[in-house]
Amino acid sequence: MSYMKGLKCRECSKVYPEEALHVCELCFGPLEVDYDYDKIKKVLSREVIESRQPNMWRYRELLPIDGEPSVGLQSGFTPLIRATNLEKALGVSELYIKNDAVNFPTLSFKDRVVSVAISRAREMGFDTIACASTGNLANSVAANSAACGMPSHVFIPHDLEQTKITGTLVYGAKVVSIRGTYDEVNRLCSEIAGKYGWGFVNINLRPYYAEGSKTFGYEIAEQLGWKFPKHVIVPMAGGSLITKIWKAFNELNKLGIVEGDVHASIYGAQAAGCSPIVNSVLDSTDLIRPVKPDTIAKSLAIGNPADGFYSCKAIKESNGWGEKVTDAEIVESMKLLAETEGIFAETAGGVTLGVTKKLIEQGRIPRDESIVISITGNGLKTQEALKGHLVEPVVINAKLTEFDSLVKSESKSGEPVKA
Ligand SMILES: *Cc1c(COP(=O)(O)O)cnc(C)c1O
Ligand SMILES: [Zn+2]
Numbered sequence: 001m002s003y004m005k006g007l008k009c010r011e012c013s014k015v016y017p018e019e020a021l022h023v024c025e026l027c028f029g030p031l032e033v034d035y036d037y038d039k040i041k042k043v044l045s046r047e048v049i050e051s052r053q054p055n056m057w058r059y060r061e062l063l064p065i066d067g068e069p070s071v072g073l074q075s076g077f078t079p080l081i082r083a084t085n086l087e088k089a090l091g092v093s094e095l096y097i098k099n100d101a102v103n104f105p106t107l108s109f110k111d112r113v114v115s116v117a118i119s120r121a122r123e124m125g126f127d128t129i130a131c132a133s134t135g136n137l138a139n140s141v142a143a144n145s146a147a148c149g150m151p152s153h154v155f156i157p158h159d160l161e162q163t164k165i166t167g168t169l170v171y172g173a174k175v176v177s178i179r180g181t182y183d184e185v186n187r188l189c190s191e192i193a194g195k196y197g198w199g200f201v202n203i204n205l206r207p208y209y210a211e212g213s214k215t216f217g218y219e220i221a222e223q224l225g226w227k228f229p230k231h232v233i234v235p236m237a238g239g240s241l242i243t244k245i246w247k248a249f250n251e252l253n254k255l256g257i258v259e260g261d262v263h264a265s266i267y268g269a270q271a272a273g274c275s276p277i278v279n280s281v282l283d284s285t286d287l288i289r290p291v292k293p294d295t296i297a298k299s300l301a302i303g304n305p306a307d308g309f310y311s312c313k314a315i316k317e318s319n320g321w322g323e324k325v326t327d328a329e330i331v332e333s334m335k336l337l338a339e340t341e342g343i344f345a346e347t348a349g350g351v352t353l354g355v356t357k358k359l360i361e362q363g364r365i366p367r368d369e370s371i372v373i374s375i376t377g378n379g380l381k382t383q384e385a386l387k388g389h390l391v392e393p394v395v396i397n398a399k400l401t402e403f404d405s406l407v408k409s410e411s412k413s414g415e416p417v418k419a
Contacts, residue, residue, distance in 0.1 A: 002066040003040050007031040007207055010310070018064070020124055020204045030306070031207045033064040041255050046226055049257075056112050056215040062251060063215070064208045065119045071144045072115020074104040076215050080223035080372070085340040090360055094370040096229065097337075098220055100377070101345050106143045106167065107378035108136035108299075108346075109216055109241065114144045116212035117201035126199035128153065132189040133202075134182050134237060134299045135164035136377050141201055142173035153198065155185050160298060163381045181293060183304045202238075206306075213241045217248025220372055221258050228264040230369040231320075233356045235348045235376055236268045236277050237300040239311035245374075246314035267365070268315055268322040269355035271295035271330060271347075277308045281322035286312045296327045296385045297347040299377055321364050325354035331389050333357065334379060344379035352376075 007016040011029030022031050040061045052058035056076025057069050079099045087095045100109040114137070118129055129145045130153040131137050138154045145152035152173040156165070157180060168175055178185045186203075193200040201209045221228055228249055234242040246266050252258040270278040273295030276288050288308035293301035305311070315322060325333070330350035337353050338344050345353075356373055359365045379386075396402040 002064075003035050003061045004064050004066075005034045005036050008034040020126075020199065022204055022206045030310075033207050033211050035062065037251075037254060044255060044257070046222075046257055049222065056115065056212070056219075059215055059218045062211075062218070063116055064211050065116065066123050069115060069119040070122050070148050071118050072111065075111040075115050076103065077219060078103050080220060081341070083341050083373075086337070089336065089340050090357060092360060092365075092367045092371060094368075096220075096224070096370070096372045097341060097343065097375055098216065098223075098372055099343060099375050100216065101343060101349065101375050101379065105147070106136070106139040107381065108140065109213070109374075109376040110136040110140040111144070112215050113137075113209045113212035113240075114140040114201055117199070117205045117209035118144050118148060118150070120208040121199035121201070121205055122148065122150075124199070126197075127151075128196075128198040130154065130189070130193070130198040130200045131202055132156075132182065132186040132200070134301055135160050135381070136299050137202065138168040138173070138175070139164060139381075142168045142171035145173065146171040155189050155192075157182050157185055157298075157301075161382050161384055163383065164298075167381065182302050183290070186302075210240045210244055210307075213244035214248035214251070216241065216374070217245035218252060220245075221249065221252055224370075226258050228258060228262060229372040230263065231265050231267065231365050231371045232374065233267045233269055233352050233359070233371070234374045235297075235300055235352045236270050236311055237302045237305065239268075239277055239305045239307035241374075241376070242266060242268055243307050243310045243314045246318055262318075264318060265320040266314055266318040267320045267355070267359060268311055269352045270322070270324050271297040271300055271351050272324040272326045273297070274301045274303060275324040276303060277305055277311050278322035278324045280308065280312050281315055286316075288312075295330075295347075296382075297330055297351050298382070299346060299348050300351060321359065323355040323358045323362075323364075325351055325358065329354040331385060334386065335389070337375075338379070343375060345375045346377035346379050346382040347385050348377050349375045349379070350385075 009024035009029045012027045054077040083095045131141045154173045158177045274293035290304035333353035334350035
């Protein structure tokens with residue numbers, strides 16, 4: 001049973017049928033899924049949601065498919081943890097981490113968007129799945145396509161992390177590595193989508209795909225006891241996740257599932273080497289000036305973000321803000337998160353924590369209000385970023401005397417021995 005009313009242009013509100021369309025033919029605005037909220041209100045409540053399996057499909061009525069999902073039964077409902085050690089380190093009183101570094105099956109939040117896109121693609125009769133990716137989407141499309149027996153074609157920029165390439169190839173996906181930036185990959189893929197009729201999850205299926213990100217927001221509210229946090233910090237690439245978290249909060253409010261005002265402020269985080277959306281926020285304009293990415297945060301390296309304008313809008317509406325951090329600050333924050341909370345996040349996590357730190361220091365985020373940091377990907381996939389930044393292991397022979405002298409030299413210097 002579907003609760004979709006159709007697709008609707010975000011600019012001129014023209015309505016379209018629930019097909020593989022993503023751009024308005026009148027004004028070129030992006031299309032978004034529209035729901036029958038009155039109908040949803042009659043069937044969806046806190047109790048109904050809580051009675052369901054702990055995965056992203058517990059919010060089924062608010063996701064754009066007609067029947068049952070064909071993938072993603074293990075995706076979502078990741079931990080929201082109280083980060084007491086990091087609270088001390090940052091000097092704040094109520095801090096949480098929403099941890100999609102352990103989202104299944106491919107250890108990033110992209111499994112949420114892909115399970116919706118592929119489930120919808122199958123309903124629409126596509127026989128091939130494809131995507132343009134900065135890495136995590138590639139992993140997720142390859143894995144989830146394999147899981148439902150569909151062939152996949154994945155297009156990536158040539159300079160991705162090796163683990164993200166291996167973690168795509170292993171599922172049998174056809175991978176095309178393109179000499180160019182993500183934005184060039186994306187442009188080529190738009191042409192391929194038109195010519196070959198494949199289901200590109202983030203191009204012709206984008207309106208459906210993007211809705212999957214809402215579950216990240218629903219879960220934050222549910223896991224806080226059906227409350228909104230005061231502040232949420234979100235990493236931005238194309239800018240879809242941040243706009244959908246904002247949409248999710250407003251939907252829960254509209255449905256009466258979370259009462260009161262939506263007082264949450266949403267903050268966008270980017271790397272200084274690719275910050276087209278944050279630059280617009282800082283300049284107080286909603287004009288996005290595309291950039292050429294140069295950062296270790298490759299998963300966020302989109303120079304011409306599709307949802308840039310709407311990200312700025314969500315940030316403004318929610319009274320949030322934006323900030324950016326250098327590559328050195330990204331590494332420092334990856335280490336801080338690991339050392340304080342035992343969470344190994346990828347570079348995007350370093351961006352989000354680094355920006356959070358900055359916003360707290362600037363006084364933009366008050367120290368005594370609830371804060372949620374969005375961790376969206378796993379550090380094992382971006383190990384290159386830490387090369388030369390960690391203390392190497394000490395090498396000794398398997399002799400107690402050698403270990404003894406190691407302990408002695410450590411206690412003398414008062415510091416761990418550096419290799
Ligand atoms: C894709 C991605 C994002 C941002 O996604 P958008 O919705 O395009 O803004 C954030 N973090 C990680 C790890 C990602 O892979
Ligand atoms: Zn339009």
